[in-house]
Amino acid sequence: MTDTLTFDRFTAEHLEGALRLSRQAGWPHRAEDWQMLLRLSRGVVALAEGQVVGTALATPFGGVAMANMIIVDAAMRGRGLGRSLMERAMALEVPEWRLTATADGLPLYEKLGFVACGRVLQHQGLVAAQNAPDGVEWAVQADLPAMVALDRQATGADRAGLIAELMAEGQMAVIRDGAALAGFAALRTFGRGAVAGPVIAASAGDAQRLLTFVFAQRPGGFLRVDTTEAAGLAPWLAAQGLAPAGGGIAMRRGGAAAPQTPFQCFALAAQALG
Incomplete structure (x- = not known):
């Protein structure tokens, strides 16, 4: 060449x-x-x-x-x-750039001003058959603005276009708190099977309920979940049969302090998308 x-x-x-x-x-x-x-x-x-x-x-x-x-x-x-x-x-x-780095790419990104801010942990495997938990259901189109708002709170980013794309391409599971939403998870076809994420919730328990609902839809199917070390879901995911499969380094350049909110991103939409 x-x-x-x-x-x-x-x-x-x-x-x-x-x-x-x-x-x-x-x-x-x-x-x-x-x-x-x-x-x-x-x-x-x-x-x-x-x-x-x-x-x-x-x-x-x-x-x-x-x-x-x-x-x-x-x-x-x-x-x-x-x-x-x-x-x-x-x-x-x-104002702010983010990326997920491989070990090989880390030196370049550091030269460009990116700073490591956490670990991304990839888990994947065949989903064991299990029952869907109570209190979780599939979203309807009218839930889209509320999901966008929760995602913005948790990530500090305006990902309205991404959430709309995920709803069009896949399915969204939600937890309701009366008339309001208390969390959501996306499920879509990707790679070797499917990926679950983002998962936005106010607690690890709610995140696990959302993911269990998603798992119940795909018994025996290949599923990938990209979480973060800080989210604390990795041991639970491994116990569900989704084995660790590498990951990456979350990096940022610029930006403000993390938003003060009870909601957290427990699983990424993709390593490419956060």
């Missing part, structure tokens, strides 16, 4: 090349998963002889943006391409 590189805006025509790179990296993303990310994001690709050799996306959530899907072809590494992609993708003025 030549050293002549060009950069271009990431569009649908680059999805096949991006999928090749994520498979090369051992990531489970399907073409449909890339398509969803691209609908929510803006990005850049690096091209060599017309072939995609690098990708980077930036997903804006109001005053917060996620840098994600930063991949460089194995044959092109060690040339500063990852930094070039990041700098181009991050040409977006927001």
Whole structure:
């Protein structure tokens, strides 16, 4: 492959090349998963002889943006391409940037001003058959604004577009407190099976109830949950048969103090999306 590189805006025509790179990296993303990310994001690709050799996306959530899907072809590494992609993708003025880093990417992100702020823990496996708990039900369309509001409280980001996308692409389980919502969890097809997240709740007990409801819908099915070390759900997830499968390092650049709210994000929508 030549050293002549060009950069271009990431569009649908680059999805096949991006999928090749994520498979090369051992990531489970399907073409449909890339398509969803691209609908929510803006990005850049690096091209060599017309072939995609690098990708980077930036997903804006109001005053917060996620840098994600930063991949460089194995044959092109060690040339500063990852930094070039990041700098181009991050040409977006927001107060706070977030990402989930691999150990390999950590040095680059630190040079770009990101600071580690926690651990992301990936759990996955085949779901054992179990009964759905009382007090949890599927959401209806009218619940969307309340779910967006809870998510904003828990994450400090305006992810209205993401929550609407997840509701359109999958299903949302909710806990009600009278006329109000007290938590929700998303379930959607992803990778090798399905992913549960985000899970937004005011307590670990409510988060477990939401996830148990989701588990009850998929007996024997492959399910992935990305949680955080701080959330404290990892031992419980392992006890449900979802074994640890790696993870990453949560990082931030800029931003304000964490919001003061009883609600917490117990599971991520995806490592790429927080």
